[in-house]
Amino acid sequence: MSDIDNRELDRMLQAAFDASTRLYQERGFQRRVGFGKRPALVSVDLANAWTRPGNPFTCDQQKMDDEIIPGMQKLLAAFRAAHLPVIHVTTAYEITDRNAEFTDMGLWHNKIPVDVVDLKNKELWAIDSRIAPVKGEYTLLKKRASSFHGTELAGILRANGVDTILVTGVTACACVRQTICDGIADGFRPIAVRDCIGDRVPGAVAWNLFDIDAKFGDVKSVEECVAYVEGLAAARVAAE
Structure with a gap:
Protein backbone atom coordinates (compact mmCIF):
# COMPACT_ATOMS: atom_id res chain seq x y z
CA MET A 1 0.00 0.00 0.00
CA ARG A 31 -11.45 -1.87 32.27
CA ARG A 32 -7.82 -2.20 33.38
CA VAL A 33 -6.19 -5.47 34.33
CA GLY A 34 -3.06 -3.65 35.52
CA PHE A 35 0.51 -4.66 36.21
CA GLY A 36 1.09 -7.33 38.82
CA LYS A 37 3.99 -7.98 41.19
CA ARG A 38 6.15 -10.35 39.11
CA PRO A 39 6.21 -10.18 35.29
CA ALA A 40 7.66 -12.38 32.60
CA LEU A 41 8.45 -11.28 29.07
CA VAL A 42 6.82 -13.60 26.52
CA SER A 43 8.20 -12.92 23.03
CA VAL A 44 6.10 -14.66 20.38
CA ASP A 45 7.62 -15.86 17.08
CA LEU A 46 10.34 -13.25 16.75
CA ALA A 47 12.30 -15.89 14.86
CA ASN A 48 13.97 -15.51 11.48
CA ALA A 49 11.05 -16.90 9.45
CA TRP A 50 9.00 -13.93 10.72
CA THR A 51 11.59 -11.20 11.29
CA ARG A 52 13.76 -11.56 8.18
CA PRO A 53 12.74 -10.92 4.54
CA GLY A 54 12.00 -13.59 1.96
CA ASN A 55 9.80 -16.01 3.90
CA PRO A 56 6.04 -16.72 3.66
CA PHE A 57 5.66 -15.53 7.25
CA THR A 58 7.77 -12.36 6.93
CA CYS A 59 6.12 -9.39 8.65
CA ASP A 60 6.27 -5.65 7.93
CA GLN A 61 10.04 -5.22 7.55
CA GLN A 62 10.19 -1.50 8.30
CA LYS A 63 8.28 -1.83 11.56
CA MET A 64 10.31 -4.93 12.44
CA ASP A 65 13.67 -3.22 11.95
CA ASP A 66 12.74 0.28 13.17
CA GLU A 67 10.38 -0.45 16.08
CA ILE A 68 9.96 -4.07 17.13
CA ILE A 69 13.59 -5.15 17.36
CA PRO A 70 14.83 -1.91 19.03
CA GLY A 71 11.87 -2.05 21.42
CA MET A 72 12.63 -5.66 22.26
CA GLN A 73 16.25 -4.77 22.94
CA LYS A 74 15.12 -2.18 25.49
CA LEU A 75 12.74 -4.63 27.15
CA LEU A 76 15.33 -7.38 27.26
CA ALA A 77 17.87 -5.04 28.85
CA ALA A 78 15.36 -4.10 31.56
CA PHE A 79 14.28 -7.69 32.26
CA ARG A 80 17.87 -8.93 32.35
CA ALA A 81 18.96 -6.17 34.72
CA ALA A 82 16.02 -6.98 37.00
CA HIS A 83 16.66 -10.76 36.80
CA LEU A 84 13.08 -11.42 35.66
CA PRO A 85 11.93 -14.37 33.48
CA VAL A 86 12.17 -14.17 29.69
CA ILE A 87 10.53 -16.75 27.42
CA HIS A 88 11.29 -16.73 23.70
CA VAL A 89 8.59 -18.56 21.73
CA THR A 90 9.04 -20.02 18.26
CA THR A 91 7.21 -22.44 15.96
CA ALA A 92 8.47 -25.43 13.96
CA TYR A 93 7.37 -28.89 12.87
CA GLU A 94 9.12 -32.24 12.70
CA ILE A 95 6.90 -33.90 10.08
CA THR A 96 6.30 -31.37 7.31
CA ASP A 97 5.17 -33.74 4.56
CA ARG A 98 1.56 -32.68 3.93
CA ASN A 99 0.78 -36.12 2.53
CA ALA A 100 2.14 -38.02 5.52
CA GLU A 101 -0.23 -40.35 7.38
CA PHE A 102 0.71 -38.57 10.61
CA THR A 103 2.08 -35.08 11.20
CA ASP A 104 2.59 -32.70 14.13
CA MET A 105 1.16 -29.92 11.94
CA GLY A 106 -2.36 -31.11 12.74
CA LEU A 107 -4.81 -29.41 10.37
CA TRP A 108 -3.16 -25.99 10.33
CA HIS A 109 -1.24 -26.72 7.11
CA ASN A 110 -4.62 -26.77 5.34
CA LYS A 111 -4.89 -23.04 6.00
CA ILE A 112 -1.36 -21.59 6.13
CA PRO A 113 2.10 -22.76 4.97
CA VAL A 114 3.38 -24.01 8.32
CA ASP A 115 5.12 -26.84 6.45
CA VAL A 116 7.92 -24.41 5.48
CA VAL A 117 9.03 -24.10 9.12
CA ASP A 118 10.89 -27.40 9.25
CA LEU A 119 12.49 -28.34 12.56
CA LYS A 120 15.56 -29.54 10.61
CA ASN A 121 16.16 -26.00 9.31
CA LYS A 122 17.09 -24.34 12.59
CA GLU A 123 17.98 -21.05 10.91
CA LEU A 124 14.30 -20.51 10.08
CA TRP A 125 12.90 -21.02 13.57
CA ALA A 126 15.88 -19.68 15.53
CA ILE A 127 15.22 -16.48 17.46
CA ASP A 128 16.48 -13.41 15.60
CA SER A 129 20.16 -12.89 16.51
CA ARG A 130 19.50 -9.23 17.35
CA ILE A 131 17.40 -10.36 20.33
CA ALA A 132 18.91 -13.80 20.84
CA PRO A 133 18.34 -15.61 24.16
CA VAL A 134 21.10 -15.45 26.76
CA LYS A 135 21.92 -17.91 29.51
CA GLY A 136 18.98 -18.31 31.88
CA GLU A 137 16.29 -17.53 29.27
CA TYR A 138 13.96 -20.21 27.94
CA THR A 139 13.08 -20.97 24.32
CA LEU A 140 9.67 -22.59 23.97
CA LEU A 141 8.65 -24.47 20.84
CA LYS A 142 4.93 -24.34 20.03
CA LYS A 143 2.84 -25.99 17.34
CA ARG A 144 -0.30 -23.86 17.37
CA ALA A 145 -1.10 -20.14 17.41
CA SER A 146 -1.24 -19.68 21.18
CA SER A 147 1.96 -19.95 23.21
CA PHE A 148 -0.15 -21.65 25.89
CA HIS A 149 -2.02 -24.24 23.83
CA GLY A 150 -0.47 -27.66 24.39
CA THR A 151 2.74 -26.24 25.90
CA GLU A 152 4.39 -26.04 29.30
CA LEU A 153 4.17 -22.22 29.44
CA ALA A 154 1.50 -21.82 32.13
CA GLY A 155 3.20 -24.35 34.41
CA ILE A 156 6.60 -22.69 34.04
CA LEU A 157 5.16 -19.25 34.76
CA ARG A 158 3.29 -20.41 37.86
CA ALA A 159 6.30 -22.33 39.17
CA ASN A 160 8.29 -19.11 38.96
CA GLY A 161 5.68 -16.99 40.71
CA VAL A 162 4.71 -14.97 37.61
CA ASP A 163 1.41 -13.09 37.66
CA THR A 164 1.90 -10.75 34.68
CA ILE A 165 2.96 -11.42 31.08
CA LEU A 166 4.35 -8.69 28.87
CA VAL A 167 3.61 -10.01 25.38
CA THR A 168 5.50 -9.00 22.25
CA GLY A 169 5.93 -10.46 18.79
CA VAL A 170 3.95 -11.46 15.72
CA THR A 171 1.35 -11.64 14.49
CA ALA A 172 -1.13 -9.31 16.14
CA CYS A 173 -4.10 -11.06 14.55
CA ALA A 174 -3.04 -14.62 15.38
CA CYS A 175 -0.25 -15.86 17.66
CA VAL A 176 0.07 -12.71 19.78
CA ARG A 177 -3.68 -12.33 20.16
CA GLN A 178 -4.24 -16.00 20.97
CA THR A 179 -1.42 -15.93 23.53
CA ILE A 180 -2.98 -12.93 25.25
CA CYS A 181 -6.49 -14.44 25.23
CA ASP A 182 -5.21 -17.72 26.68
CA GLY A 183 -3.02 -15.83 29.12
CA ILE A 184 -5.90 -14.04 30.81
CA ALA A 185 -7.95 -17.26 30.68
CA ASP A 186 -5.14 -19.01 32.59
CA GLY A 187 -5.04 -16.31 35.26
CA PHE A 188 -2.19 -14.07 34.13
CA ARG A 189 -2.36 -10.30 33.66
CA PRO A 190 -1.61 -9.73 29.94
CA ILE A 191 0.14 -6.54 28.87
CA ALA A 192 0.48 -6.08 25.10
CA VAL A 193 3.60 -4.04 24.35
CA ARG A 194 2.35 -1.79 21.55
CA ASP A 195 5.65 -0.93 19.88
CA CYS A 196 6.83 -4.55 19.81
CA ILE A 197 3.88 -6.19 18.07
CA GLY A 198 3.68 -6.59 14.30
CA ASP A 199 1.80 -8.24 11.44
CA ARG A 200 1.86 -8.72 7.69
CA VAL A 201 -1.45 -6.99 6.96
CA PRO A 202 -1.93 -3.19 7.09
CA GLY A 203 -4.26 -2.20 9.91
CA ALA A 204 -4.10 -5.58 11.65
CA VAL A 205 -1.93 -4.34 14.51
CA ALA A 206 -4.04 -1.26 15.23
CA TRP A 207 -7.34 -3.14 15.12
CA ASN A 208 -6.22 -6.09 17.22
CA LEU A 209 -4.53 -3.93 19.85
CA PHE A 210 -7.66 -1.82 20.14
CA ASP A 211 -9.78 -4.93 20.62
CA ILE A 212 -7.32 -6.55 23.04
CA ASP A 213 -7.25 -3.37 25.12
CA ALA A 214 -11.04 -3.41 25.31
CA LYS A 215 -11.45 -7.06 26.31
CA PHE A 216 -8.37 -9.13 27.13
CA GLY A 217 -5.40 -7.09 28.39
CA ASP A 218 -3.85 -3.66 28.67
CA VAL A 219 -1.89 -2.11 25.81
CA LYS A 220 1.21 -0.25 26.99
CA SER A 221 4.22 1.37 25.34
CA VAL A 222 7.77 0.10 25.62
CA GLU A 223 8.61 3.09 27.81
CA GLU A 224 5.77 2.33 30.23
CA CYS A 225 6.79 -1.32 30.45
CA VAL A 226 10.46 -0.53 30.99
CA ALA A 227 9.54 1.96 33.72
CA TYR A 228 7.41 -0.71 35.42
CA VAL A 229 10.22 -3.28 35.35
CA GLU A 230 12.81 -0.78 36.54
CA GLY A 231 10.45 0.28 39.34
CA LEU A 232 10.17 -3.32 40.51
CA ALA A 233 13.94 -3.66 40.51
CA ALA A 234 14.41 -0.44 42.45
CA ALA A 235 11.81 -1.46 45.01
CA ARG A 236 13.52 -4.81 45.52
CA VAL A 237 16.90 -3.15 46.05
CA ALA A 238 15.39 -0.70 48.52
CA ALA A 239 13.83 -3.55 50.49
CA GLU A 240 17.13 -5.45 50.82
Missing part, protein backbone atom coordinates in the same frame (compact mmCIF):
# COMPACT_ATOMS: atom_id res chain seq x y z
CA SER A 2 1.13 3.59 -0.66
CA ASP A 3 1.64 6.13 2.13
CA ILE A 4 -1.61 7.82 1.06
CA ASP A 5 -3.50 4.52 1.29
CA ASN A 6 -2.00 3.85 4.72
CA ARG A 7 -2.97 7.29 5.99
CA GLU A 8 -6.53 6.79 4.75
CA LEU A 9 -6.68 3.38 6.41
CA ASP A 10 -5.40 4.88 9.67
CA ARG A 11 -8.03 7.63 9.46
CA MET A 12 -10.83 5.13 8.91
CA LEU A 13 -9.62 2.89 11.72
CA GLN A 14 -9.37 5.80 14.14
CA ALA A 15 -12.93 6.84 13.32
CA ALA A 16 -14.08 3.27 14.01
CA PHE A 17 -12.09 3.17 17.26
CA ASP A 18 -13.59 6.45 18.44
CA ALA A 19 -17.13 5.20 17.83
CA SER A 20 -16.41 1.82 19.39
CA THR A 21 -14.79 3.42 22.44
CA ARG A 22 -17.97 5.34 23.18
CA LEU A 23 -19.99 2.12 22.88
CA TYR A 24 -17.58 0.08 25.00
CA GLN A 25 -17.33 2.66 27.76
CA GLU A 26 -21.11 3.01 27.95
CA ARG A 27 -21.32 -0.77 28.47
CA GLY A 28 -18.48 -1.18 30.96
CA PHE A 29 -15.71 -2.48 28.71
CA GLN A 30 -12.11 -1.23 28.57
Whole structure:
Protein backbone atom coordinates (compact mmCIF):
# COMPACT_ATOMS: atom_id res chain seq x y z
CA MET A 1 0.00 0.00 0.00
CA SER A 2 1.13 3.59 -0.66
CA ASP A 3 1.64 6.13 2.13
CA ILE A 4 -1.61 7.82 1.06
CA ASP A 5 -3.50 4.52 1.29
CA ASN A 6 -2.00 3.85 4.72
CA ARG A 7 -2.97 7.29 5.99
CA GLU A 8 -6.53 6.79 4.75
CA LEU A 9 -6.68 3.38 6.41
CA ASP A 10 -5.40 4.88 9.67
CA ARG A 11 -8.03 7.63 9.46
CA MET A 12 -10.83 5.13 8.91
CA LEU A 13 -9.62 2.89 11.72
CA GLN A 14 -9.37 5.80 14.14
CA ALA A 15 -12.93 6.84 13.32
CA ALA A 16 -14.08 3.27 14.01
CA PHE A 17 -12.09 3.17 17.26
CA ASP A 18 -13.59 6.45 18.44
CA ALA A 19 -17.13 5.20 17.83
CA SER A 20 -16.41 1.82 19.39
CA THR A 21 -14.79 3.42 22.44
CA ARG A 22 -17.97 5.34 23.18
CA LEU A 23 -19.99 2.12 22.88
CA TYR A 24 -17.58 0.08 25.00
CA GLN A 25 -17.33 2.66 27.76
CA GLU A 26 -21.11 3.01 27.95
CA ARG A 27 -21.32 -0.77 28.47
CA GLY A 28 -18.48 -1.18 30.96
CA PHE A 29 -15.71 -2.48 28.71
CA GLN A 30 -12.11 -1.23 28.57
CA ARG A 31 -11.45 -1.87 32.27
CA ARG A 32 -7.82 -2.20 33.38
CA VAL A 33 -6.19 -5.47 34.33
CA GLY A 34 -3.06 -3.65 35.52
CA PHE A 35 0.51 -4.66 36.21
CA GLY A 36 1.09 -7.33 38.82
CA LYS A 37 3.99 -7.98 41.19
CA ARG A 38 6.15 -10.35 39.11
CA PRO A 39 6.21 -10.18 35.29
CA ALA A 40 7.66 -12.38 32.60
CA LEU A 41 8.45 -11.28 29.07
CA VAL A 42 6.82 -13.60 26.52
CA SER A 43 8.20 -12.92 23.03
CA VAL A 44 6.10 -14.66 20.38
CA ASP A 45 7.62 -15.86 17.08
CA LEU A 46 10.34 -13.25 16.75
CA ALA A 47 12.30 -15.89 14.86
CA ASN A 48 13.97 -15.51 11.48
CA ALA A 49 11.05 -16.90 9.45
CA TRP A 50 9.00 -13.93 10.72
CA THR A 51 11.59 -11.20 11.29
CA ARG A 52 13.76 -11.56 8.18
CA PRO A 53 12.74 -10.92 4.54
CA GLY A 54 12.00 -13.59 1.96
CA ASN A 55 9.80 -16.01 3.90
CA PRO A 56 6.04 -16.72 3.66
CA PHE A 57 5.66 -15.53 7.25
CA THR A 58 7.77 -12.36 6.93
CA CYS A 59 6.12 -9.39 8.65
CA ASP A 60 6.27 -5.65 7.93
CA GLN A 61 10.04 -5.22 7.55
CA GLN A 62 10.19 -1.50 8.30
CA LYS A 63 8.28 -1.83 11.56
CA MET A 64 10.31 -4.93 12.44
CA ASP A 65 13.67 -3.22 11.95
CA ASP A 66 12.74 0.28 13.17
CA GLU A 67 10.38 -0.45 16.08
CA ILE A 68 9.96 -4.07 17.13
CA ILE A 69 13.59 -5.15 17.36
CA PRO A 70 14.83 -1.91 19.03
CA GLY A 71 11.87 -2.05 21.42
CA MET A 72 12.63 -5.66 22.26
CA GLN A 73 16.25 -4.77 22.94
CA LYS A 74 15.12 -2.18 25.49
CA LEU A 75 12.74 -4.63 27.15
CA LEU A 76 15.33 -7.38 27.26
CA ALA A 77 17.87 -5.04 28.85
CA ALA A 78 15.36 -4.10 31.56
CA PHE A 79 14.28 -7.69 32.26
CA ARG A 80 17.87 -8.93 32.35
CA ALA A 81 18.96 -6.17 34.72
CA ALA A 82 16.02 -6.98 37.00
CA HIS A 83 16.66 -10.76 36.80
CA LEU A 84 13.08 -11.42 35.66
CA PRO A 85 11.93 -14.37 33.48
CA VAL A 86 12.17 -14.17 29.69
CA ILE A 87 10.53 -16.75 27.42
CA HIS A 88 11.29 -16.73 23.70
CA VAL A 89 8.59 -18.56 21.73
CA THR A 90 9.04 -20.02 18.26
CA THR A 91 7.21 -22.44 15.96
CA ALA A 92 8.47 -25.43 13.96
CA TYR A 93 7.37 -28.89 12.87
CA GLU A 94 9.12 -32.24 12.70
CA ILE A 95 6.90 -33.90 10.08
CA THR A 96 6.30 -31.37 7.31
CA ASP A 97 5.17 -33.74 4.56
CA ARG A 98 1.56 -32.68 3.93
CA ASN A 99 0.78 -36.12 2.53
CA ALA A 100 2.14 -38.02 5.52
CA GLU A 101 -0.23 -40.35 7.38
CA PHE A 102 0.71 -38.57 10.61
CA THR A 103 2.08 -35.08 11.20
CA ASP A 104 2.59 -32.70 14.13
CA MET A 105 1.16 -29.92 11.94
CA GLY A 106 -2.36 -31.11 12.74
CA LEU A 107 -4.81 -29.41 10.37
CA TRP A 108 -3.16 -25.99 10.33
CA HIS A 109 -1.24 -26.72 7.11
CA ASN A 110 -4.62 -26.77 5.34
CA LYS A 111 -4.89 -23.04 6.00
CA ILE A 112 -1.36 -21.59 6.13
CA PRO A 113 2.10 -22.76 4.97
CA VAL A 114 3.38 -24.01 8.32
CA ASP A 115 5.12 -26.84 6.45
CA VAL A 116 7.92 -24.41 5.48
CA VAL A 117 9.03 -24.10 9.12
CA ASP A 118 10.89 -27.40 9.25
CA LEU A 119 12.49 -28.34 12.56
CA LYS A 120 15.56 -29.54 10.61
CA ASN A 121 16.16 -26.00 9.31
CA LYS A 122 17.09 -24.34 12.59
CA GLU A 123 17.98 -21.05 10.91
CA LEU A 124 14.30 -20.51 10.08
CA TRP A 125 12.90 -21.02 13.57
CA ALA A 126 15.88 -19.68 15.53
CA ILE A 127 15.22 -16.48 17.46
CA ASP A 128 16.48 -13.41 15.60
CA SER A 129 20.16 -12.89 16.51
CA ARG A 130 19.50 -9.23 17.35
CA ILE A 131 17.40 -10.36 20.33
CA ALA A 132 18.91 -13.80 20.84
CA PRO A 133 18.34 -15.61 24.16
CA VAL A 134 21.10 -15.45 26.76
CA LYS A 135 21.92 -17.91 29.51
CA GLY A 136 18.98 -18.31 31.88
CA GLU A 137 16.29 -17.53 29.27
CA TYR A 138 13.96 -20.21 27.94
CA THR A 139 13.08 -20.97 24.32
CA LEU A 140 9.67 -22.59 23.97
CA LEU A 141 8.65 -24.47 20.84
CA LYS A 142 4.93 -24.34 20.03
CA LYS A 143 2.84 -25.99 17.34
CA ARG A 144 -0.30 -23.86 17.37
CA ALA A 145 -1.10 -20.14 17.41
CA SER A 146 -1.24 -19.68 21.18
CA SER A 147 1.96 -19.95 23.21
CA PHE A 148 -0.15 -21.65 25.89
CA HIS A 149 -2.02 -24.24 23.83
CA GLY A 150 -0.47 -27.66 24.39
CA THR A 151 2.74 -26.24 25.90
CA GLU A 152 4.39 -26.04 29.30
CA LEU A 153 4.17 -22.22 29.44
CA ALA A 154 1.50 -21.82 32.13
CA GLY A 155 3.20 -24.35 34.41
CA ILE A 156 6.60 -22.69 34.04
CA LEU A 157 5.16 -19.25 34.76
CA ARG A 158 3.29 -20.41 37.86
CA ALA A 159 6.30 -22.33 39.17
CA ASN A 160 8.29 -19.11 38.96
CA GLY A 161 5.68 -16.99 40.71
CA VAL A 162 4.71 -14.97 37.61
CA ASP A 163 1.41 -13.09 37.66
CA THR A 164 1.90 -10.75 34.68
CA ILE A 165 2.96 -11.42 31.08
CA LEU A 166 4.35 -8.69 28.87
CA VAL A 167 3.61 -10.01 25.38
CA THR A 168 5.50 -9.00 22.25
CA GLY A 169 5.93 -10.46 18.79
CA VAL A 170 3.95 -11.46 15.72
CA THR A 171 1.35 -11.64 14.49
CA ALA A 172 -1.13 -9.31 16.14
CA CYS A 173 -4.10 -11.06 14.55
CA ALA A 174 -3.04 -14.62 15.38
CA CYS A 175 -0.25 -15.86 17.66
CA VAL A 176 0.07 -12.71 19.78
CA ARG A 177 -3.68 -12.33 20.16
CA GLN A 178 -4.24 -16.00 20.97
CA THR A 179 -1.42 -15.93 23.53
CA ILE A 180 -2.98 -12.93 25.25
CA CYS A 181 -6.49 -14.44 25.23
CA ASP A 182 -5.21 -17.72 26.68
CA GLY A 183 -3.02 -15.83 29.12
CA ILE A 184 -5.90 -14.04 30.81
CA ALA A 185 -7.95 -17.26 30.68
CA ASP A 186 -5.14 -19.01 32.59
CA GLY A 187 -5.04 -16.31 35.26
CA PHE A 188 -2.19 -14.07 34.13
CA ARG A 189 -2.36 -10.30 33.66
CA PRO A 190 -1.61 -9.73 29.94
CA ILE A 191 0.14 -6.54 28.87
CA ALA A 192 0.48 -6.08 25.10
CA VAL A 193 3.60 -4.04 24.35
CA ARG A 194 2.35 -1.79 21.55
CA ASP A 195 5.65 -0.93 19.88
CA CYS A 196 6.83 -4.55 19.81
CA ILE A 197 3.88 -6.19 18.07
CA GLY A 198 3.68 -6.59 14.30
CA ASP A 199 1.80 -8.24 11.44
CA ARG A 200 1.86 -8.72 7.69
CA VAL A 201 -1.45 -6.99 6.96
CA PRO A 202 -1.93 -3.19 7.09
CA GLY A 203 -4.26 -2.20 9.91
CA ALA A 204 -4.10 -5.58 11.65
CA VAL A 205 -1.93 -4.34 14.51
CA ALA A 206 -4.04 -1.26 15.23
CA TRP A 207 -7.34 -3.14 15.12
CA ASN A 208 -6.22 -6.09 17.22
CA LEU A 209 -4.53 -3.93 19.85
CA PHE A 210 -7.66 -1.82 20.14
CA ASP A 211 -9.78 -4.93 20.62
CA ILE A 212 -7.32 -6.55 23.04
CA ASP A 213 -7.25 -3.37 25.12
CA ALA A 214 -11.04 -3.41 25.31
CA LYS A 215 -11.45 -7.06 26.31
CA PHE A 216 -8.37 -9.13 27.13
CA GLY A 217 -5.40 -7.09 28.39
CA ASP A 218 -3.85 -3.66 28.67
CA VAL A 219 -1.89 -2.11 25.81
CA LYS A 220 1.21 -0.25 26.99
CA SER A 221 4.22 1.37 25.34
CA VAL A 222 7.77 0.10 25.62
CA GLU A 223 8.61 3.09 27.81
CA GLU A 224 5.77 2.33 30.23
CA CYS A 225 6.79 -1.32 30.45
CA VAL A 226 10.46 -0.53 30.99
CA ALA A 227 9.54 1.96 33.72
CA TYR A 228 7.41 -0.71 35.42
CA VAL A 229 10.22 -3.28 35.35
CA GLU A 230 12.81 -0.78 36.54
CA GLY A 231 10.45 0.28 39.34
CA LEU A 232 10.17 -3.32 40.51
CA ALA A 233 13.94 -3.66 40.51
CA ALA A 234 14.41 -0.44 42.45
CA ALA A 235 11.81 -1.46 45.01
CA ARG A 236 13.52 -4.81 45.52
CA VAL A 237 16.90 -3.15 46.05
CA ALA A 238 15.39 -0.70 48.52
CA ALA A 239 13.83 -3.55 50.49
CA GLU A 240 17.13 -5.45 50.82
